[in-house]
Amino acid sequence: MSESVLNSDKAMGRSPAESHSPKGDGMRGFMSSSRSDYLLVAVFAAAILTMPIWLAPIGAGYPDILQKFAIFGIFALGFNILFGFSGYLSFGHAAFLGTGSYAAVWMFKLLSMNALIAVGFAIIVAGVFALLIGYVSLRRSGIYFSILTLAFAQMSYNLAYSVLTPITNGETGLQISRSDPRIIDNFFGADAHRLRVPDFFGIELQGWPGFYFCAVLLILAFFLTLRIRNSTFGLMLFAIKSNQNRMNYTGFSTRPYLLAAFVISGMYAGLAGGLLAVTDPLAGADRMQWTASGEVVLMTILGGVGTLLGPVIGAAVMKYLEQIFSSFNEGVLHRTFDFLTPELQDIMVTITSPFVGEGWQLTLGLMFMLVVIFLPGGIMEGIRRISRGLRRDRRDDAAPPAHAGH
């Protein structure tokens, strides 16, 4: 895993300092999209599309989990456009994820099982919703902004469970059924009353086709994020993050930029929510709960705030923990430690068992704390430190006297 990440990190060709305070040499990169950017996207695309091969050895080579990697990668990428680029910490992004899911399922019910229509509608609805919430929330900054977004998300969640039951189907969740109208499908004479899985112009999006559908959208989303970061708009967001007052004094109105970032980020979340519905046509309110919002914050931090690749990696690591670690039980642990003597094996299993299975969130919490304490830049910073260390070692090997001379 780390090799391809390292490669693409190098291909980024930009140090962390530049991405946080872009000036001087970094400017050139922001204004034009250079060849190295295309190289980065190409490497990223290759890495994502070959995930089934190189993730198989760690037990993640099956479509269900890879889909989750891709979908939550998109969610975290979008969240990072707001939090990573402009510094505004939203604690209510799950609201857009949930809205996207509901919108997509409604498209399945009303128009067609075509995933493209559903996903497109999910993006639009989430975008409009984000526009409304963002317009109000962005009147405040700092923790007040966080609380406002949290309040809106919790209101959406509570309403989805209670009053909005006609739209959301309450606790049962919104599902497709035989009696749905599905106007377009019916018009084209497909036997619409048969329950079908979402498709992409005839290709049923289940199993591997489902993963590749999500993967292609992730690559597109990644490309778009890269373009945003390199644009003047991206530069504005970084400037807002480093010093909003100075921006205001120079005569820029920062609100429109922030609102645009908020809406774009909400649309990414809507896309992710729509894709969740594509892979499993069911939408429930629990996707909107504040813990789901917390989850995307954790993913982004874990991977590396403000970096391009970090959120995707963070999302994958977290979903991996959730899916794989939670399925570990004592039997698996015994097999893992069977190279030890039986006594040592028992001791190791006793020590490790609280951290897997039911307790995987303990591992998550600990890992998260360690990252925030020791590696505030997340996994990306860790990779950077290691690669810098390796480079220094090589240099030291090449010229040992220079080092000894001091």
Add this chain to the structure above:
Amino acid sequence: MDAIILQILNGLDKGGAYALIALGLTLIFGTLGVVNFAHGALFMLGAFCSVTFARLLTISERVRDESVTFFAAYKEVPYLELWYGETGKAIVEWAVPLSILLAVPVMLLIGFAMERGLIRFFYKRSHAEQILVTFGLAIVLQEIVKYFFGANPIPLTAPPALAGSADIGALFGASNISYPMWRIVYFLFSLAVIAAVFAFLQLTTFGMVVRAGMADRETVGLLGINIGRKFTIVFGIAAVVAGLAGVMYTPILAPNYHLGMDFLVLSFVVVVVGGMGSLAGAVVAGFLLGILQSLASMTEVKAIVPGIDQIIIYLVAVVVLLVRPRGLMGRRGVMES
């Protein structure tokens, strides 16, 4: 009218819990400048102090049940009851309020350990990072509790003398309103704790330093006062306040491991509505939102505005933040970039 009084009463005990948690949050934020997302977890730990204490008291021995004569029946009798008879039995029954004795030292220690071990390294880091690390800590704490106590809620009972309902209608000159006595006890208890915290801050030299620290931390430091040590104690006190709120809440709501998270979000909303850094604001907003929430859950109100009970707290928070960004009683310049 009776219904309204009843709903206001209903709001008071919940409001008391909100107020106590928000009070600790504000105390920590005002002095240490730290946004503590693990404060809900402290509330939950307090509740589990109560569970632990009740379990300790009811360590039992199997003895022959003399009341059954047909066959050899056995029953579990707590050692306390075997050793001390009626007194022991009373102690077991009063486990919840008595667990305050355990909760105060334990929560104080937990608070000290948290501040010394983790929080003090985050004074100089951004609020976002403080939120994130304490959020991580909250997850760890609740998972530990889940590991030892399981995922199901553990019901505890109030002492029999306080378990029934009280006829308090006479107090208001209204007809008979009966109301669970423990909820009234909880309300009075929360008032007492709040009064104790305020008295401590207003009447002692230590409290004076803390208040001065809340107003201007740097100047107090420049005057040669070791503010770091004081802050550790403040954190401990805040932990105790949250813990006590949790201990006494157990008969009202059976505690489970994610109790803290449920209360955390609402408490943050309470703090923001009250005004970041304002102790009085936290208390007022806590009771206000508790009462508003229960008034909104009246069927008459729900008939006019459907779903209002689900969103009232958040709606109030949004309106307050937009109309009065500093909250009801907030000071200027707190948490503003």
